[in-house]
Amino acid sequence: MTRARVHVGGADPYDVVIGTGVLGELPAMIGDRARTVAVVHAEGLPEIARPVCGALEQAGYAVHALPVPDGEAAKEVGVLAGLWSSFARLGMTRTDVVVGVGGGATTDLAGFAAASWLRGVRAVLVPTTLLGMVDAAVGGKTGINVPEGKNLVGAFHPPAGVLCDLATLVTMPREDYISGLAEIIKAGFIADPEILALVEADPKGAAAPDGPHTRELVERAVRVKAGVVSADLREGGLREILNYGHTLAHAIEKNEDYRFRHGHAVAIGMVFAAELSRLAGRLPADVVRRHRDVLESVGLPVSYAADWPGLRATMTIDKKSRGATLRFVVLDGIAEPGRLEGPDEDLLAAAYREIAR
Numbered sequence: 618m619t620r621a622r623v624h625v626g627g628a629d630p631y632d633v634v635i636g637t638g639v640l641g642e643l644p645a646m647i648g649d650r651a652r653t654v655a656v657v658h659a660e661g662l663p664e665i666a667r668p669v670c671g672a673l674e675q676a677g678y679a680v681h682a683l684p685v686p687d688g689e690a691a692k693e694v695g696v697l698a699g700l701w702s703s704f705a706r707l708g709m710t711r712t713d714v715v716v717g718v719g720g721g722a723t724t725d726l727a728g729f730a731a732a733s734w735l736r737g738v739r740a741v742l743v744p745t746t747l748l749g750m751v752d753a754a755v756g757g758k759t760g761i762n763v764p765e766g767k768n769l770v771g772a773f774h775p776p777a778g779v780l781c782d783l784a785t786l787v788t789m790p791r792e793d794y795i796s797g798l799a800e801i802i803k804a805g806f807i808a809d810p811e812i813l814a815l816v817e818a819d820p821k822g823a824a825a826p827d828g829p830h831t832r833e834l835v836e837r838a839v840r841v842k843a844g845v846v847s848a849d850l851r852e853g854g855l856r857e858i859l860n861y862g863h864t865l866a867h868a869i870e871k872n873e874d875y876r877f878r879h880g881h882a883v884a885i886g887m888v889f890a891a892e893l894s895r896l897a898g899r900l901p902a903d904v905v906r907r908h909r910d911v912l913e914s915v916g917l918p919v920s921y922a923a924d925w926p927g928l929r930a931t932m933t934i935d936k937k938s939r940g941a942t943l944r945f946v947v948l949d950g951i952a953e954p955g956r957l958e959g960p961d962e963d964l965l966a967a968a969y970r971e972i973a974r
């Protein structure tokens with residue numbers, strides 16, 4: 618199978634390589650100035666981490682595997698502090714490299730560990746989930762959660778390279794795979810309607826790692842993200858569109874003590890944002906219906922019922938807020954993202970009623 622190479626531009630450019638059997642590209646991404654490579658991997662994935670370590674050892678690096686808890690439990694300050702201690706023990710200097718192997722939670726943590734160690738060493742990311750490949754590992758947002766909210770501590774730290782080996786997707790738990798589809802569908806609504814058409818034409822195929830369009834869906838979503846972050850790494854404006862659906866999604870994740878899959882929360886959050894757009898007179902009802910239909914067709918949730926005042930209060934510390942003003946990414950049409958600033962409280966509550974039904 619041929620491999621795709623998506624270039625991410627900006628001050629620190631890098632490539633995202635997508636294909637099968639792409640591990641051979643790893644040493645070139647690490648470079649010849651590194652001596653020590655710390656491979657931070659989800660502890661439940663030793664079979665996936667082993668060949669990564671092997672490829673690096675063969676290339677002559679001193680390789681140290683550093684397992685971290687699976688999933689969201691990795692994005693905690695105690696785990697990060699453990700990595701800093703390990704880096705110190707290994708004597709990692711500024712020319713050394715952190716490799717992150719796992720889902721988005723692992724690569725967010727590994728990326729932030731690299732960003733913060735010695736004020737910044739290089740990170741190479743090897744995402745092993747659909748969501749990690751199409752979103753988390755690309756673009757340089759790194760970070761951890763705190764009890765007060767999702768991703769509230771972190772840094773922009775672009776990786777030196779991203780390797781997406783599609784073969785790793787086949788062992789993914791089904792619900793985690795479905796979760797990744799939410800971010801692909803998000804890319805469809807904000808920028809690339811062909812993604813929506815592909816999923817709508819064959820939802821069953823889209824929900825299978827070995828489906829006929831997996832490779833194209835991954836590549837299209839990566840291209841959307843690469844285009845956006847190349848132009849606006851630090852979220853000065855354009856990059857906010859990648860946050861479509863996330864204002865409510867992050868509040869749901871916190872409300873569920875981070876035991877709710879990110880993509881599932883994003884699916885609900887996108888329906889909320891679409892309802893908000895409609896109630897603000899900016900989006901026709903049929904596009905809102907299209908959100909529900911395409912998300913449900915692959916098994917994603919589109920409703921959520923919990924204490925609204927609590928969710929509303931959590932949304933206040935969203936990173937798009939400016940002062941006391943809550944700001945949402947909305948749609949004025951498919952592939953026409955816009956902003957809604959300081960919406961009326963009644964409008965927000967009305968949009969929430971539509972998804973809580």
Ligand SMILES: NC(=O)c1ccc[n+]([C@@H]2O[C@H](COP(=O)([O-])OP(=O)(O)OC[C@H]3O[C@@H](n4cnc5c(N)ncnc54)[C@H](O)[C@@H]3O)[C@@H](O)[C@H]2O)c1
Pocket residue numbers: 659661662665687688689692719720721722723725745746747748749752753754755756757758759768785786787788789790793796797800879880
């Ligand atoms: N930095 C960003 O731009 C960005 C973008 C989107 C999401 N995120 C973050 O990504 C995280 C979600 O990522 P995720 O959906 O990958 O979940 P995850 O990292 O929690 O992984 C889900 C589960 O799948 C397991 N797993 C990973 N790869 C596997 C494989 N190949 N086979 C079998 N099991 C495997 C993991 O160990 C974990 O238990 C959230 O923390 C979210 O905030 C970050």
Ligand SMILES: O=C(O)C(=O)C[C@@H](O)[C@H](O)[C@H](O)COP(=O)(O)O
Pocket residue numbers: 752756758767768800852856857859860863936
């Ligand atoms: O890359 C971005 O920018 C995004 O917003 C992508 C999101 O899918 C991702 O979940 C991101 O981590 C959310 O960022 P945050 O700044 O809202 O924490």
Ligand SMILES: [Zn+2]
Pocket residue numbers: 752800863879883
């Ligand atoms: Zn997301």
